[in-house]
Each structure stands twice: as structure tokens, then as C-alpha cells.
Amino acid sequence: MKANAVNLIEQEWILPGNRTCPGCALSLAYRHTLKALEGQCIVTVPASCATVLHGMYPITAVNVPCVNTPFASTGASATGLVAGLKALGKKGITVLAFAGDGGTHDIGIQSLSGAAERQMDFIYICYDNEGYMNTGNQRSGSTPLGAVSGTTPILGKQQYQKDITAIMEAHGIPYVATCSASYPLDLYEKVKKARTIEGTRFLHVHTPCPPGWLFPFSDTIKFGEMAVETGLVVLYEIENGIFRLTSHSESMALRGGNLQPVREYFISQGRFKTITEEQIDELQDWVNARWKHCLHRATNL
């Protein structure tokens, strides 16, 4: 049975009153992840907004076991949890690594790559708010072209985002998927599926960030949806090499494959205040080419 807002498990593993900013997409993504795992997990979290969400000793907003681990070590920490559980013969517990884009694309890529190459048995979720938001928005390997940040203050970022999902796919792991916090049921279904698969499973979740991206707190869902409708974020999964479009990306493809222009997405966020028309055109070409590639690759259209 496909998940919907009515049949979704009622139990909550994130308690009300956590310390994330208003309109935070991360808590939405995390909430549905923990629901999909029914709390039967051990989580490892590096330095990130998720650390803030988890609270301050001795009070935590999260009702699953968790170890906080240094920034670069998430993949290795997850490995340690898996190895320890295996050595002790403990079964039925999913190890979940939950890291931001800085902790995944940049400082954590070594330990993640090492763990994926060893095919360690855990789910790794990268929630991507496209910058070092916990330290007040500095440029990361996932900050988009043209975005102003604390360390690209005047010109905006001059490089494209790193395609972390493609990098993880290249590790030959059994399950790779992209998600958006604006499509929580798609995320839920993917985590549920990932839970049943053995080996390293990687999910990338687009999580719009109102204070970092400079849009109103009430527009988180809107910007997540716009990213999907413009093709800036494509929702897909690759299970044992088989590529499928999912959720709204799948319906868009089935309805003729037309994308909304990217322009509106950029000009309505404060972080793109210095983006040029040339950069927007460049990004539109890039989005079109990638979408074409996805349509060509999808096996479910």
C-alpha cells in the first residue's frame, strides 16, 4: 500500500519543540525518515543543523538512539555502529547516517566513500540545504552557481553544484535516490524501500532553508516544489542500476515532460540577488540537458 497522509504511521520520533529555525525542511525530512524506520534505528549525526535539532544535554527532541560524531567521520561512525552490532549478533536495527551537504559533499566525502566502497550496511541520508547553514551560510560543494553566501559575499558562487548522487552511484551501491522535503511521502516510500535492502544505501534530500536562501519562512514547501517543477531537482531512484523517475518528476515526464522555466526560482530568492541573466540562461541549459538525460535513462516511462 502506497503511503498517504491518512495511512502514515502516527507515532512520532521527533518531539515537538525542537531547535530548528521556523520553516526548516530538515525536520520535515527527518520526521518522515524516522517514521519509515519506525524508530528501529541507531542514528549517527555529524556537526550540522541536525545537531541543533537534536537539542542540548540533557534534553533531546529525538526519540531514537543517536551518537553525535565529528564532522568528517559520519561514514566511519555508521561503519562502527554496523560492525559493532554485527560483532555482537544484534539484528533488526537499521543504522542511519544523517548528514548535511557540507558533511557529505565536502569534509565527510572520504569516510562516506570508504564506507560505500566497503559496502557497509547502512542508510546514509544527505539533507542538502546547499550551504554551511549551521554556521550562518557559507559556501559548500553543494551551493548553486550564482548564490551569495558568507564566503561568496559579492560575486556569488562561480561554480556548479557537485553531483553527489552521481558520485555515490559510481560506488556501485545497491540503492541511490533523490528526494525533496516538499514531497515527504516520496521520501517515506524510498526510506521504507531502502530499509529492506542490504548494503550502502544513499538518499539525497533537497531541503530548502528560509534564513539561508532568504525567502519567507512560510514558503519552504513552495520552493521545494518549484525546484522539482523546474527540473533543478529531479526525483528518481536507482535500484541495482535500474533508473526510475518517481513522484512529481515521474508525473511531469508522463504529462509530456515540460519543465517550468528556472528564472522565477532564482529571482525570488534573496541569495541569488547578484545572479546575472547569462548565469540564469546557463543554468536553464544545464537543467534542460540533465532532464533530457533523465527522460532518456528512465525505465518507467
Place this chain on the structure above:
Amino acid sequence: MAIQRKANVHILDGNQAAAIAAMMSRVQVIAAYPITPQTPLTEQLSRYVEQGELQAEYVAVESEHSAMAVCTSASLVGARTFTATSSHGLAYMHEMLHWAAGARLPIVLACVNRAIGAPWNVLNDQQDSISQRDTGWIQIYCRNNQEIMDTIIQAYRIAEQVFVPVMVCYDGYILSHTEMPVDVPIQEEVDRYLPSYQPHTVLDPANPKNYNLVTLANPRVGVDGKLCHGYMELRYLLQEALQNSKEVIVKSGKEFNQLFGRDYANVFWEDRNEDAEITIVAMGSLAMEAIVAADMLREQGIKVGVLGLRVFRPFPKSEVVQALRKSKLIVVFDKNISYGSEGATCSEIKSALYGTYINAAIRNFIVGLGGRDIKARELVEATKKAIASLKETVVNPDYPEWICEI
């Protein structure tokens, strides 16, 4: 009193002794990255696991930072963990060493002491482990391969009682690649000595806990109204645990003697210190060389004794004071240098003697860096030079002398 038991002597190098000790300690998760001169140790452990001799998860990590991260997380689900490294590997692990100690996880690490770059050098000195002095780990140094074997087994007994990780340090090549007779215990004896690991915290969905959360400097009230420690209180408790671990180290050494007939009820080794006017201080295999130097000096009528440091953290201040109470001259040989100051063990000795009635002259020599050969006769010459310098007005010079060609 030593028990009567049959010796089971094998000819082993230091890395083999360490591997056997880890196996006999029934480690459950091993995570290591190869680095000279530790490599044969980690190869041997992976062989034990692949052959099925050791029931453990061997994780061939992609870095030393990850090796320690695997150990910390595996320890938090209740597994006994082991890793080994040297030099750059230990330096790369630095951040995680703090986390292992800060989270009070009883991990045991074998540090095969090697010089640190730049420039490249694979040979022995103790700059690597000394550089990790303030990470909150217990540090124990070995003089020979028997001590490597025995100390690793003891390290688990110590670590799992005081919840402080233990670094067992032994000199690269001088011990790691040099074969010598080692009495190998039998598994049943080790099992009797080492009960299974009882963690202070186990991460388990049945009883969810959130570990290493952001912790404020001040104590904070929990949801149950109970006042919980602040960051500073947690740091105090780690310091207190190290201070108190001395007793556990000595007790574990005594208990080891009762089962295995080798006495480790000491925080350092002494040789002819009872009537010595001059004490040579050294750590690791250098302490054995110092005994040879003391022999030579005694033949010349100079009353020399040796203090071979074993436990460097916690530093056994009061015991050192007691051992040095009769010394008029203390000659400290360091295989490390705290740049801009002096050898690390010399600083410890000076600090221990401050405020006591002992007013001995202290001379510090930096020796053996990057595997530079140290001959007993060089220790003799240095000691004589130290004796001659007693005529100078400065009792304890600010800076050490170096035994090298400058």
C-alpha cells in the same frame, strides 16, 4: 608472590606480540589503516579474522581518522575495540582521540612510535604519542616485547574499569620489528583475567539515548528536574578518572602477576635506584639502553640508577618524587622535543619535583630522533657531561642539549 606456571616462550617481534595480545583479549571490532611500522600488526590481525581464529569484525578503513571513528561508534553499541597506528596516522586521528576520551570509551590503541614529518622519516622516536599527550588518554610505554603483550591485555582491564581509553606505546623497529623471546599466555588465563566488556552506555532503540549532545558550560536541568553536568563538570570527571586510574593500573598489574607470574605493580621501572646519587630517566626501549649505560658508569665507580618511565599519563608525580628523593643529579633523555621548551618527560620530572624538598640538578638530552642510533656509551658520555656541568651556577638550564652533529 609469583605463581608456578609452565612458560610458553615464542620468539616474536613486537607487532606479533601486540597482535596475539589483541586476539587473546577477544577484541570484537578492529579498525585500522596501514602505516609503517605498524603494518605487520594490522596484517596479522586481518589474517586471524579471515582464518576464523579471531571472531571479530575487521574493518579496513580508508584513514586513521575513520579507524578511531569506527572504534568510538562500535564501542557505543557495546563492542570491545582495538586499533593500531603510528606517527602521521596518530596525528591524523587527533580529533577522534579527543572524542574517544571525551565520550569515556575504553578503546585500546597500539601506537608503534615513529617520527613525524616533514621531512619524511619512518624510523623511531616518540614525538607522535607525546604530541597526543593532552587528549585524555592513558599512555603506557613498553621496554620490550613481553611488556607489549602483557600491557595490551592489561590495558583492557584498566580501560574498562575507569572508562578511559589506553594507548600502549612501543618503539618502531627497535621493538616492532625485532624478535625476542615472549612468554605467551594461554587463552583460558586471559579469559580469567579479562571479564567481558560492560559498557556505560549502549545505543539501543529499546532504550533510546542521545550521546555526545551539545553540552553547555554550566549544569542544566533535565526534563525530570534533575540537574545534569555542564561541559566543565564532564571535563573535571575525565581528569579525575585519569588521576584515579593510577590505582587501577597498579592493581591490574598486581592481578596480572597473580595469574601470569610477571609483576606490573608499578608505574615505572627502577634499576639500582636505592643507593644512586645520579638517576637516568628514560622511557620505552631507551630505558633498557640506560641500564647498560648505568652498568658502565657503575664500573667506573659512579653510583647511577635508572628510572624507566612506564605510565606517562597519568603522570605518577608522587611516586616519581619518592623514587628520586636521594638523587643529586637527574639526567633525562627524551626521544621527543616540545619545540621552544625541552623534552616532554623532563618537563614532567621538573613539575613533579616542584615544591618538594628535592633540589636536584636536572639535565635534559634530546636523543634518537628519526631513528638516530643511541649507543649506551653516548648515554655514559652525556651523563658524565651532566656531572661535569654541576660546577655551573645554573642548576637547571632552560633548554636541553642535543646529541647530534650540531
